[in-house]
Amino acid sequence: MPFIPHTEDDVKSMLAAIGVDSIDDLFDEIPTELLSEGLTKVPEGVSEMEISRIMHERAEQDSRALCFAGAGAYEHHIPAAVWEITTRGEYYSAYTPYQAEASQGTLQLLYEYQTMMASLTGMDISNASLYDGASALAEGVLMAVRANRKSKSKRILMPRTVNPKYRQVAHNIVKGQGITLEELDFDMQGGHINIDSLPKDPGDFTALVIPQPNYFGILEDIDALTNWAHEHKALVIAVVNPTSLALLKSPGSWGEKGADITCGEGQPLGAPLSSGGPYFGFMACREVYVRQMPGRIIGRTVDLDGNPGFSLTLQAREQHIRRSKATSNICTNQGLLVTAATIYMTLVGPDGLHKVAQASHANTQDLIAKLEATGKAKRIFSRPVFHEAVMQFEVPTDEIMKQMSAQKILPGVELKNDYPELGNVMMVCATETKTQADLTTYADLLAKIAK
Amino acid sequence: MLIFEQSRTGRVNTAQQPANVNTASSIPAEFLREDKPLLPEVSEMQAVRHYTRLSTKNFSIDTHFYPLGSCTMKYNPRGCNTLAMLPGFLNRHPDSPANMSQGFLSCMHDLQEILKDVTGMEEVSLAPMAGAQGEFAGVAMIRAYHDAQNGGKGDPDRTEILVPDAAHGTNPATATMCNFKVREIPTNSDGDVDIEALKEAVGPHTAGIMLTNPSTLGVFERKIKEIAGIVHDAGGLLYYDGANLNAILGKVKPGDMGFDVIHMNLHKTFSTPHGGGGPGAGPVGVSKRLIPFLPVPMVIQDGDKFDVVTEKSNPQSIGRLSAFMGNAGVLLRSYIYARLLGSQGMHRVAEYATLNANYMMKKLEQAGFDLAFPNRRATHEFIVTLKKQAKEHNVTAMDFAKRLLDYGFHAPTTYFPLLVPECFLIEPTETEAQDALDGFIAAMIAIQKEAEEDAEKLKGAPYTLPVRRLDDVKAAKELDLTWKK
Numbered sequence: 001m002p003f004i005p006h007t008e009d010d011v012k013s014m015l016a017a018i019g020v021d022s023i024d025d026l027f028d029e030i031p032t033e034l035l036s037e038g039l040t041k042v043p044e045g046v047s048e049m050e051i052s053r054i055m056h057e058r059a060e061q062d063s064r065a066l067c068f069a070g071a072g073a074y075e076h077h078i079p080a081a082v083w084e085i086t087t088r089g090e091y092y093s094a095y096t097p098y099q100a101e102a103s104q105g106t107l108q109l110l111y112e113y114q115t116m117m118a119s120l121t122g123m124d125i126s127n128a129s130l131y132d133g134a135s136a137l138a139e140g141v142l143m144a145v146r147a148n149r150k151s152k153s154k155r156i157l158m159p160r161t162v163n164p165k166y167r168q169v170a171h172n173i174v175k176g177q178g179i180t181l182e183e184l185d186f187d188m189q190g191g192h193i194n195i196d197s198l199p200k201d202p203g204d205f206t207a208l209v210i211p212q213p214n215y216f217g218i219l220e221d222i223d224a225l226t227n228w229a230h231e232h233k234a235l236v237i238a239v240v241n242p243t244s245l246a247l248l249k250s251p252g253s254w255g256e257k258g259a260d261i262t263c264g265e266g267q268p269l270g271a272p273l274s275s276g277g278p279y280f281g282f283m284a285c286r287e288v289y290v291r292q293m294p295g296r297i298i299g300r301t302v303d304l305d306g307n308p309g310f311s312l313t314l315q316a317r318e319q320h321i322r323r324s325k326a327t328s329n330i331c332t333n334q335g336l337l338v339t340a341a342t343i344y345m346t347l348v349g350p351d352g353l354h355k356v357a358q359a360s361h362a363n364t365q366d367l368i369a370k371l372e373a374t375g376k377a378k379r380i381f382s383r384p385v386f387h388e389a390v391m392q393f394e395v396p397t398d399e400i401m402k403q404m405s406a407q408k409i410l411p412g413v414e415l416k417n418d419y420p421e422l423g424n425v426m427m428v429c430a431t432e433t434k435t436q437a438d439l440t441t442y443a444d445l446l447a448k449i450a451k
Numbered sequence: 452m453l454i455f456e457q458s459r460t461g462r463v464n465t466a467q468q469p470a471n472v473n474t475a476s477s478i479p480a481e482f483l484r485e486d487k488p489l490l491p492e493v494s495e496m497q498a499v500r501h502y503t504r505l506s507t508k509n510f511s512i513d514t515h516f517y518p519l520g521s522c523t524m525k526y527n528p529r530g531c532n533t534l535a536m537l538p539g540f541l542n543r544h545p546d547s548p549a550n551m552s553q554g555f556l557s558c559m560h561d562l563q564e565i566l567k568d569v570t571g572m573e574e575v576s577l578a579p580m581a582g583a584q585g586e587f588a589g590v591a592m593i594r595a596y597h598d599a600q601n602g603g604k605g606d607p608d609r610t611e612i613l614v615p616d617a618a619h620g621t622n623p624a625t626a627t628m629c630n631f632k633v634r635e636i637p638t639n640s641d642g643d644v645d646i647e648a649l650k651e652a653v654g655p656h657t658a659g660i661m662l663t664n665p666s667t668l669g670v671f672e673r674k675i676k677e678i679a680g681i682v683h684d685a686g687g688l689l690y691y692d693g694a695n696l697n698a699i700l701g702k703v704k705p706g707d708m709g710f711d712v713i714h715m716n717l718h719k720t721f722s723t724p725h726g727g728g729g730p731g732a733g734p735v736g737v738s739k740r741l742i743p744f745l746p747v748p749m750v751i752q753d754g755d756k757f758d759v760v761t762e763k764s765n766p767q768s769i770g771r772l773s774a775f776m777g778n779a780g781v782l783l784r785s786y787i788y789a790r791l792l793g794s795q796g797m798h799r800v801a802e803y804a805t806l807n808a809n810y811m812m813k814k815l816e817q818a819g820f821d822l823a824f825p826n827r828r829a830t831h832e833f834i835v836t837l838k839k840q841a842k843e844h845n846v847t848a849m850d851f852a853k854r855l856l857d858y859g860f861h862a863p864t865t866y867f868p869l870l871v872p873e874c875f876l877i878e879p880t881e882t883e884a885q886d887a888l889d890g891f892i893a894a895m896i897a898i899q900k901e902a903e904e905d906a907e908k909l910k911g912a913p914y915t916l917p918v919r920r921l922d923d924v925k926a927a928k929e930l931d932l933t934w935k936k
């Protein structure tokens with residue numbers, strides 16, 4: 001019996017202690033008509049050796065791809081120590097640290113994570129993570145509505161330069177609560193939110209979402225946008241890439257007052273691409289809004305002997321205490337991914353993260369140049385980018401996708417569903433993991449693909 | 452010592468940095484960061500040593516018995532982790548086209564089929580990233596279903612979700628998120644839903660009911676068919692909170708009990724790690740009438756090929772709940788676990804989890820502990836109330852819990868469900884051997900003796916852990932949430 005240690009003698013002695021004849025007797029309170037007649041679609045059990053073979057074969061089918069896709073999931077080098085330590089049983093198989101004295105390892109690590117994220121984002125405080133970047137934005141919107149007491153409209157201005165999947169998720173999660181997400185269009189030339197095209201009299205709105213870099217990889221006019229939102233008594237929700245923050249101005253120093261809430265996808269910090277999850281969402285904010293923050297927060301305190309220790313704090317915000325009045329229904333977070341991210345940030349350090357960001361930026365610049373040199377691709381937006389760019393191709397993108405994927409090259413992410421007005425474009429990305437030879441391989445293949 | 456206190460400016464891990472970085476930049480100065488973020492500057496060995504040492508300050512399933520009620524802390528097989536972390540799975544970009552994804556998609560499809568079978572539901576979506584998000588998806592589908600009635604005009608009077616007073620906190624919190632009013636239904640003294648109160652509560656305003664069965668009180672809701680009938684007759688739908696699915700896995704299918712929608716906590720029943728608080732996975736299964744509303748993406752099979760379906764082909768879907776495909780790596784681990792168990796292994800989970808719980812319950816009762824529901828069978832968990840000890844010796848359930856840590860056992864769930872005073876919710880799971888259960892029982896008896904002889908000893912516990920009892924009031928009043936230089 002896999003993972004069940006009982007011997008026949010154990011079972012006999014336990015049943016005798018309970019005072020029943022069989023295990024079936026323990027189910028005698030369940031109406032017999034409800035007892036299952038068996039499973040028909042679950043295959044028979046296999047040993048670890050057999051499932052190992054099956055999984056190796058399936059993993060092999062998808063392996064050895066050369067990836068130039070980003071769009072919210074980025075391939076970065078992950079130091080070997082990150083997952084070796086993260087999958088130690090003491091982290092891997094521990095529960096949420098409700099029993100603080102028996103969870104000081106996880107709790108101290110989370111406190112260190114909060115410190116790193118607060119500094120990286122330039123915010124005062126950080127929570128201990130949310131599910132992913134998209135749901136973190138949804139929680140950021142809900143939080144802004146709670147935090148901005150001056151605004152009654154529950155109107156959030158949501159530029160179309162925010163990741164379209166994040167916008168969909170945010171909409172799906174907040175729509176039940178009378179909140180409207182109002183789209184702001186982007187400048188077709190620059191690929192950014194044009195400050196001159198913002199409404200002169202926007203009326204009451206609760207918050208403006210500002211992505212940096214935006215979904216197209218483009219850098220937004222963060223200072224002017226932040227100031228504009230604050231002039232209208234709205235909050236600023238920043239959506240940022242954490243790797244980029246080693247290079248780019250942190251949301252805490254945007255404009256005159258800085259962003260109010262910062263959220264985003266934590267995956268670039270040590271989580272593998274892994275088909276889209278598990279990743280983690282991060283969220284940080286100014287201290288005045290701490291009681292409106294969703295998710296778990298760790299605080300440093302002292303024990304009975306006055307020695308320092310760590311525990312979950314401000315739990316009165318959470319569902320297990322507040323029930324229907326909680327700040328969110330969120331219960332688990334992504335503790336293990338935060339463990340990996342904390343170890344990742346520690347191993348690369350400020351200098352290493354800066355190099356990762358700079359190398360990704362430079363490689364993407366190189367890729368753009370190489371693709372343009374083929375004469376078959378051209379960047380469509382004029383503004384500077386971080387590590388992604390929208391390219392227009394001569395050959396239909398689905399043809400490029402078909403031919404390149406047959407050779408296990410992922411040439412980018414198509415945008416035709418979310419931005420049909422952009423035409424025959426694809427978004428490309430080259431992180432620090434790509435060599436000059438990789439970039440050349442892509443360009444050479446593109447040059448060979450006929451119209 | 453914090454990692455920051457080991458940091459020295461200028462210490463770098465050259466091996467962990469890209470070499471020969473091209474410094475060419477097209478980013479204007481106005482966008483650039485001026486200050487250095489506060490990340491540690493330590494050597495690789497310092498980092499490894501620090502986080503390895505920290506790990507030893509944790510209790511975990513791999514090191515301790517963890518009878519945490521409602522959390523199903525069973526063994527997390529190592530093989531599931533190793534195989535889910537094969538490079539082919541880790542390196543697959545979520546936007547890869549189907550022809551680069553057959554291996555991964557086939558696992559997801561097979562998992563959907565397995566979950567359909569064990570739950571008795573018609574269709575399953577793996578999208579939700581945690582139990583609470585599965586609940587959200589479930590309640591959002593109930594809303595979408597009512598909105599689609601009357602030829603799309605909707606059924607706007609259905610504004611209430613019924614929730615038993617013993618329910619998990621996520622249930623009422625979720626209903627609120629979906630803009631429903633929450634109406635609590637009382638529980639009778641045997642732990643069943645009060646049927647008369649339910650009959651009075653249902654009506655044309657009822658959108659649905661959220662139930663956990665077995666309930667959070669550790670007992671099977673015997674009148675579930677009658678409850679299903681009452682709610683369905685009133686036009687409402689039944690939501691199954693799968694938190695306790697481990698108790699009935701392979702024995703009873705929620706679909707057969709009359710549920711319309713369920714979420715499963717794969718990090719409980721399907722043994723994926725809790726990871727110190729996540730990630731989880733909360734797939735949802737539905738009856739026929741809710742299929743069009745399932746969250747996307749889902750995996751379909753077409754001949755011998757697998758593909759992904761999105762809103763495009765499922766326009767009535769409640770949409771996506773994550774940027775990509777939920778917690779794919781968690782789903783892979785549970786798929787591997789399900790294959791290791793196989794069809795014969797599923798019902799054994801429920802059987803041995805139930806055997807262990809009933810054994811502990813009987814032994815603790817014989818040792819003089821009071822049960823919350825002495826006339827009922829335990830399911831996979833049961834409740835001990837320490838009300839008597841609180842009265843006689845002025846020790847709380849929390850004192851018992853902290854003292855258990857000294858004896859080398861993680862404490863059971865304390866003070867939940869809220870209905871039972873000074874309670875322990877105890878869930879041993881099927882993966883514990885009789886010796887571990889006996890050890891826990893012996894510790895409870897020893898602590899009881901300490902309570903009688905020297906209650907102060909319990910109040911000061913724990914004594915043997917990295918820290919003693921922590922000042923939570925100070926933590927909340929004098930917020931210290933980040934380290935400062």
